[in-house]
Amino acid sequence: MNTSDSSALELPSYPVLSLRRSVRDELEAGRIPVVEAPPGSGKSTLVPFFLLDAPWREGRTILLLQPRRPAVRALSARLRELGGGKVAVGHVTRYEHSVPEDADIIVMTEGIFVRRLLEDPSAADTATVILDEFHERSLATDLAYVLARQCRELFRPDLRIVVMSATLERERF
Numbered sequence: 490m491n492t493s494d495s496s497a498l499e500l501p502s503y504p505v506l507s508l509r510r511s512v513r514d515e516l517e518a519g520r521i522p523v524v525e526a527p528p529g530s531g532k533s534t535l536v537p538f539f540l541l542d543a544p545w546r547e548g549r550t551i552l553l554l555q556p557r558r559p560a561v562r563a564l565s566a567r568l569r570e571l572g573g574g575k576v577a578v579g580h581v582t583r584y585e586h587s588v589p590e591d592a593d594i595i596v597m598t599e600g601i602f603v604r605r606l607l608e609d610p611s612a613a614d615t616a617t618v619i620l621d622e623f624h625e626r627s628l629a630t631d632l633a634y635v636l637a638r639q640c641r642e643l644f645r646p647d648l649r650i651v652v653m654s655a656t657l658e659r660e661r662f
Contacts, residue, residue, distance in 0.1 A: 498575060500538055503531025509539045516543065516617070516649045524653040532653045533564055533621050534571060537594045540617055541576065545647060549616035553596045554633055556625050558582040565596040599629040606636050611644040617651060624654040 500506065505526050515522035526532050537551050553568075555561045565580035565587075572578055572593075579588030581597040588595055597605075599620075606612060618637045623630060634652070641648040 498538060498571065498573065500535055500571060501531065503529075503535055505531040505535050509535075512536060512539055512651065513543060516540070516651070517545070519646075521650045521652060524651060526653075526655065528655045532655075534567055536619060536651060536653060537568065538571065538576070540649070541593060543616075545649070546616040549614055550592055551594045551617045551619065552602060552615055553594060553619045554599045554602050554621060555596060556599060556622050556627065556630060558584075558598060560622075561596045561598055568594055568596065599627075599633040602633050603629065603636060606640060610640060612637075612640050612648060613645075615645075615648065617649040619651040619653060621653045622655075623652045624656045 505524065508524060508526070512522050512524060524532055524536060533553070533555075537553050540546060540551055553564070555564060561580050561582050562585070565578055568576070568578045576594065577589045577592045578594045578596070579592045581588060581595060581601045583598065583600065602618070612618075618633075620630065620634055620637070623634075634650075637648070637650050641650065
């Protein structure tokens, strides 16, 4: 796996940039941060980059889960663009698989993530699971969250999980 340094990237100045330190601190403390910010604030495009140079990543992959296939394709293209060739970004949907060797970030649907965990319950090659658009609750979203938590409890206490939403009430969650 690559060990890309996010500080070398020129990231856009989206509002969520101000949450970089708090997200990293929450993950460092072993908590599950809930990133709640309005649409267009940069959650999907910046949060994965926040985690690239985290010491606990140890070269493992960051998985970014999206509820819909078109969003997976569009977001992976945007992340590749922002990574400027310095970050290996791939995507997986039901009908597409485009993952570079030693991928830093893989964008996928929640269903693909569930299938991936069934094949490897310990998620050995995964550093972080980011559940994006969590307010769009569905069976796939809830199952992905529960299985990620179960993986963390049973096999990988070092697995980081991030929940992101435009409308989820952080305190209630």
